[in-house]
Amino acid sequence: MDIQPIKTESDYQRTLSQIEDLMSAQLNTEQGDKLDVLVTLVEAYETKQFPLDLPDPIEAIKFQMERLGLSAKHLEPMIGRRNRVYEVLNRRRALTLPMIRKLHAELGIPAEALIKPIKVAA
Template identity: 45%
Template structure:
């Protein structure tokens, strides 16, 4: 087992090939241990070189509304009134701290996604 840190794209591709070769390793074997080490190294490289942006809170809210089958009217109890809901969804108003708390508690929406920096309306 010759494991080295991943520094380059070539190292990364080689590590992915090795992971594919070890994918069917039986648990509690040296091959399974090697697979786990390579996976951790690849994960670290990907976090550093391919970071995932936090979602925009308004897009997140719209996606969750669709997934949960909610209408704008369903958000009124969490956001105060229809005008607030409309303004927020149309990026005319930011989510308030109280709205964020209500959406998180009432609909179990992600705090991290709700407090992310919104994309400004163009």
């Protein structure tokens, strides 16, 4: 099995081409093992070269509200009274750990996105 690290864009493209050629490889064969290793290399390269930035916590909340058709009233069990919800949505109050836990559990927003610092409005 001749496998090289992915260091450049041309290495990356070459490896993608090799993966395409191996897509029909059977599991637990030399070709299947090679495919598995190449995919792992590509994932590592892509993670390093194309990192995904987490969304702003407030934008993540607003996106999920829109997606699920929720209003500020629906956030009260997770954040607190309606005025507290508006303070958070208008960046006048930061999220607390209990709020983050509830928003994550109830709305499925990744906790990693919610713990990202927000710029609180003055």
